[in-house]
Amino acid sequence: MLLRKFIAILSFFAPRVVSTKKPEYQHLPPLREQAKIQDSWRQERLDSVPALLEKHGVDAWLLSQKEYAEDTAFWSMKQAVQFSARRRTTYIFFAEHLVESKNCTFQSWIDITPAVWTELEHVLEACNPKSIVVDTDPQIAFASGLHAGERDLIVGQLGPYWADKLVNKPIVPVEYIGTMPKSRLGWYRKIMETAWAIIDEGFSEKVITPGKTTTEDVEWWMRDKIQALNYTTWFQPAVSILGPQTVIGPPNTPGARPIAYGDLLHVDFGVTAMGLNTDTQHLAYVLPPGDKEKDIPQGIIDGLKAGNRLQDLTRANMKIGLSGNEILKNILDNVHAEGLEGQIYSHPIGDWGHAAGTLIGMAFLQDGVTVLGDLPLLKNMWYSVELYAEHYVPEKNATLNFFLEEDVYWHDEKESWEWVYGRQERFHLIKPKEKKGLFRIQG
Template sequence: MSQREYAEDTIWWSIKNATDYAPHRRTVLLFHTNSSSLSGRPNPIKWVDNTGQVWDELRGVLETFNPNRIIINVDRNIAFGGGLHVGELEVLKEELGEQWMNRTVNEPMLGIEYVATRVPGQIKFYRDMQEITWALIEEAFSERVVHPGITTTEDVEWWFREKMQTLNVSTWNHPRVSVITPESFPGWEGTEDTIQEGDLLHVDFGITAMGMNTDTQHMAYVLRTSKGETDAPNGLKQGLKKANRMQDIALEKMKPGLTGNEILKDCLDQMKKEGIEGQMYSHPIGDWGHSAGAVMGFTNLPEYVPILGELPVLPNTFYSIELYAYHFVPERNETLRFRIEEDAYWVDEERGWEFVRGRQERFHLVNWTGEINSVARSAFQGQSPFNL
């Protein structure tokens, strides 16, 4: 790996020490496999240099090692195997010459496996992060934050941002809060709605801490307390149950070694057998929100994904099981998308995949029973609900 400050190789962030903020000057890393020929040298060998001395020393190490193959990150399609900047590649060609450049090869799975593989100690802290994520959603989708007729979806998004600041976590995937309707599928944006009684709410966001990321989607129902409602309509509950079944299918079909596209096809076939309509678009997560490894569908590629879908699913990784189920809700005379997402981890060969914290199997309920007169409503319209 050869990189400069602010022009880092993609996998630098998974290799660096926690206290490193960037590769200084020019940072060159050489990972080696033959310890006998490089006795006493660290692995990787690391140079931090802005004088050009690195190249003489690197050539000397290569002469000693005499490798048959030298992997460099030059894949044209996969970010985690293609992080060598074009300027650094040109420098390598000049400094190493044909003798060594003729031995360079492209092996994108090396970077993918390094970034994707989890170590046992991480799961405890990742579970803590999921606890934080769930706690944030449970408070946001409650009467403590949502006041029907006043609070907007954007208000709730800003509540998430401010609350994360107080918890000393950041976000890779900014909160997107939506009111779910037959037409709404806002993608990378939330909706701009004033939340009303009877609304079905949705949030998609992920927090970042300790070099890891979460990605979660939950739904909530705003009770029509003015009409005495105490629970979500049964039709909505059945829609969530159908989406939960899709999660079961995904975990059952995710066999390590199969490609993302093979797993996606198996899932779609099983859904068809069970009469479930919907879409899966699950992805690896961990060091990055959309991390290294095989994907199972994209929203715009529901049945086959070139390149990333042809990668094998790896064990000892984290995955975001992201999907939606279509379901007709009789009480509303509407077909809605029930959109959920939970992070899962590989346990072992016997147990397979399990959700890190669990999954949403019931709606968060907003149970607002207060009354606000028209003067107050006008005064507070557009303000964050936690300032009321």
């Protein structure tokens, strides 16, 4: 029995490349158990801060926020049972050399009286940091969470001596928020499998009746399914009927025509659970009566293959340490060298749907992204490989955009980005519903 359990654990954490089994719904544990799991991840992340500060050559990191006016980084530091900061919540972290030489450990206060500033000043005097990071970056959301009024109060309460030591170092909060503990991956795979399972059922004849069901109907079915599973989401599902040069935008407006036989469908979909977010884009084909998978027009099949090739080139060029803009240029050089066309707009994911870290392109910004695209790519992050391939489909005498998105994680042993759950290599199929026969009872 113990051997079987050990093998099962190893198989669960083994890397996966392409999912071949039918995805299944993964049910979440009771809330109390979820909180224990999330708090263990939290502690693992907080324990990493001294080394992070040492790595980036700063001595301390100060965060302070009032209830409902939280620093963005707070949401990656809070306990599972915290729903906001309380009163004034203040944290101070110290780099490894101060932890080791002066025993300057993490301190926190929940207080709305001036005593917090007196106690903080005593801690600073004992540790004497030469630089104190505060999250005041003007460009990067994850590094700009210190509210202006709170900063003014800190400067006024601590005085000019300590105010002169406050520095903006955006890579500190970006790397803290963006780095994923390895212990999170097992649950992330389960949550990702659930996202796939919802798409798989939503893009089937169980939900879609050609000539009747609209894209909006499918979107709301997905929302209801998410809620029924006790998950939530970070954006409204967006289902589209793909035509020539379709550009994916907000969810479809009411009144869209019903889905028809022969339609090529697209969904942009994500779920949220246990503080984790997924982001997936898949394609489906509505089989006309009498058709099988082999009857899908070859041009449409080739479009999906072109999208898969762009995924390969994106992963291969995601080199640790390069900026997102450098990676984007290398990807597109490879794409064009192979005679392919498309756009790359990949982003970090994890605590947030669009999480902290460098951007590898944005839609219609294929020459680079200012500021965010200049950040380095860091390992132990998760990324959404998001893109589309432009491919001419002879059967439709049109060029279609084949939108795909899958999440990846950094695999230390392989030194490569691997799919969290898998990637789409075959279309979801909406099959014609079989008509039930009529039987007559002979008297």
